[in-house]
Amino acid sequence: MQDEMEEIIIEFITEAEESLDKIEPLFVELERKGEDKDMLNDIFRSMHTIKGAAGFLGFQLIVDVAHASENIMKKVRDGEIAMSRLLMDVLLRSVDMLRLLLRHLKEKDGVTENVSPLVKDLGNALAAAVSKTPETGHHEKTAGEAKLPESAAPVIEKPEIPVMKEVDLTQAHAANGEQHTVAASAPPKQKETLTAALSGEHNQAPEKTAPANGAVKPDTQPQATDDGEPKQEPKQNEMIQSAKDNIQKAQNLRVDVHRIDKVMDLAGEVVLVRNRLLNISNYFDFKYTGDPMTEVLMETVSFLDRVTSDMQLAVMKMRMQPIQKVLSKFPRLVRDISASVKKDVDLQIFGEGTEVDKSVIEHIGDPMTHILRNSIDHGLESSEERIAKGKPQQGKIVINTYQKGNQIVIEIADDGKGMDVNKLKSKAVEKGLMTEDEAQKMSDEAAVDIIFMPGFSTKEVATELSGRGVGMDVVKTNISLLNGYVEVSTVKDVGTTFKICIPLTLAIIQALMVEVDGAKYAIPLSPIEETLKVSRKEIDNITGQSVIVVRDKICPLFELNDLLNTGTTGSSNEDYKYLIVISMGDKRFCIAVDKLLGQEEVVIKTLAGLDTTSSNVLGATITGDGKVVFILDVAGMSRNLLGITKG
């Protein structure tokens, strides 16, 4: 029973968090658009669900906060008071508080927050707003409710459904002593709201009412006989919740992510076995050509090959989620940041539907937040400055997400003042991050990357938002952890664009297999521009650094065994060398290897228990013959070899 309770609470937390994620951007949009009935209803309903569920489970603090903000929402929705910045601020604060309370619940840290000041503020804000508008009577309110004419129709048609739910809810309220609050606020209102909300749902999916009804009925039956048993209350709540969910998203299934990861792991194993089988069958095909059984074997294996590829793709898709999950928190963030620096910012988001791997969703939020902060604080000018420059008063930030090949591209562009390359350089010299001489030699493109140096900041005084010299280097590290890279392009007085490129998935990659001194290595295919076979004579040497001209451009060249410290010299006597041209953002370099073995799909295995920070590998894989092969970290190499922090 304890477990059951635990599960119900976890379920509640997840759903409440999802609701908050959903309504937060709505708040911000609402503020911009002004009145929007649908949006208000949406917010109101989510808030109400949270309150109801929390009430059944006895989380009084959550009930208090949700109730107070719900009161405001209700008056706004009914048109009694107008939305104002003050109201919005206090409502958003209540969202924050709800999040905090949920986190305490989740972590079971037993910390209790004092919510009474917030509840008081909510009450005060409401009172202040109400006093501004002429007081309307109770009856007029109900008239406002009846403005939804459709809501009445289904209730009449299928009266038993809403009524029954209503009864359920009130019962549960009573059982939990929650009725006190409800009764105090205004019981008739409460009922109306429920009816409206429920019938609203029926409107959305009238054809689904019948199964939903069926789902509710049998579950309420045993409840009646079992009455008085405390554990039934939350269960009953869950039933109502799930019945509602059935209506809204009958096509979705909530699965524990560990299960999916397990399937992912197994799929990886199958891929490895497939690769081994392919090797073996090729051997037999070679040895017993023409044997009918060999042909059957080849056929079977090639079928397995196809199915495995499909399965892999399907499993990968299971972990994909729309990037909207991350993007939805940005309108609020931008609103808060821009308010604190007193800038007027318009945030536009495109491509929220782009799907990325779950691990990407988890790690991309922080770097994007840093970039946005940076853009608002440093990038955009103040309104006066903008007007003086002849730009529109409102600054603009555009987030654009799209898929390009097997990469996801996220662009964050502002139309601010751009970066002053010379200022960047002189600051870096001032902070002792580089010498005057180095700064002089540095190209403008390279200089832009100064912002990613640890400890760099152009702000004279650290503000609350930025200026402490941490942030942009975190961006770079986080993104390279995802096996991706970030590029910056800036034009003075036109704006700055950050472009983040990350691979679609992190578990399986296409790789080029190479050989050096008899050892095999895998190089991720995505940053490889081309491979070349060159004669030794074409390689030049500039101040100790080998270089080669590739397509009219000078490209630094590194021997792979030097990079990996394999202990051998690598200057094999061959006249020809195989070069792999790597391009990371605007940086290009070549890696010389002994042999190119071909392309393979490899499963990345993490290296637990090994410190790989200096080893230039990002993981390992197991090849068809069961050998362990390291996957090289070209992003890390490019940082180490060409990074400006070198030396």
Place this chain on the structure above:
Amino acid sequence: MDPSAVGEQILQLVSFTLEKEEYAVDILKVQEINRITEITKVPNAPDYVEGVINLRGKVIPVIHLRKKFGLYHKDSDDSSRIIIMDINGITYGIIVDSVSEVLRIPAGTVEPAPPMAATMSSRFIQGIAKLENRLIILIDIDKLIGEAV
């Protein structure tokens, strides 16, 4: 057999040799014992990290205990073994010269390590077990491997 009935705790250990010394670790740490398989070298790794092996689809690091203890190098031979251990939640392979036996000894026979010169290795010694005519060094494998890799 029940330790409480005997009135004293019984330690179950797996013993192995390095050079001429006999060592032992808690049997609960040991997952399995394998012959030496193909080991892939790790680029830019400390020298006592022999490489990684494929343990049924899992890639696990392998530590050469001789090198870790600063003993002179000896090539692996037929009696060499890789002891697969779970150390702080991570699976490692440890190369030893040979694996001897499973020991059951009363906890009372284990004495704290004598205050030896402050050599690196002495920090990892849990105690020394005295059996009839041999001394077995108990290794705190969590400290030895967990700290350094």
